[in-house]
Amino acid sequence: MAVYRIVEVGDPVLKEKARRVPRITPNVLKLLDNMADTMYEAKGVGLAAPQVGVSKRIAVVDVGHGLVELINPVIVHKEGMETDVEGCLSIPGLKGEVPRYVKVKVRALNREGKEVEYEGEGLLARAFQHEIDHLDGILFTDKAQNLTKIKRGF
Numbered sequence: 001m002a003v004y005r006i007v008e009v010g011d012p013v014l015k016e017k018a019r020r021v022p023r024i025t026p027n028v029l030k031l032l033d034n035m036a037d038t039m040y041e042a043k044g045v046g047l048a049a050p051q052v053g054v055s056k057r058i059a060v061v062d063v064g065h066g067l068v069e070l071i072n073p074v075i076v077h078k079e080g081m082e083t084d085v086e087g088c089l090s091i092p093g094l095k096g097e098v099p100r101y102v103k104v105k106v107r108a109l110n111r112e113g114k115e116v117e118y119e120g121e122g123l124l125a126r127a128f129q130h131e132i133d134h135l136d137g138i139l140f141t142d143k144a145q146n147l148t149k150i151k152r153g154f
């Protein structure tokens with residue numbers, strides 16, 4: 001188990017478009033494992049590789065129903081819109097209301113290099129969209145309709 005340092009807003013890696021993963025290597029698997037450890041340690045529901053300083057199209061999500069690992073994820077279907085509050089491990093102390101699709105279908109590679117699809121609704125759909133935005137250098141503060149300061153640790 002290894003926990004990475006989470007990069008915070010202001011670091012240029014968070015604004016970059018991350019690179020596609022050409023093949024699954026032992027390093028990619030190690031990155032997935034350590035990203036999951038880092039997300040759980042930070043009590044987050046999602047983490048994208050740029051948030052640990054790695055500009056690759058990899059993310060992990062767990063909204064309480066199990067770990068989802070995403071390599072080269074793409075949204076292939078989207079439905080409805082709703083606005084809800086979200087935050088980001090890379091932007092401590094801020095929350096904002098962000099409009100997102102209610103339901104999405106995401107196509108990605110799993111750790112075996114097999115193409116898989118995940119359907120998400122509500123919080124899971126929101127987490128998928130938030131993390132995939134990270135891979136394109138987009139932060140929730142770029143889309144938030146308003147931002148509120150919160151106490152750390154809230």
Ligand code: NI
Nearest residue numbers: 087088089090
């Ligand atoms: Ni985030």
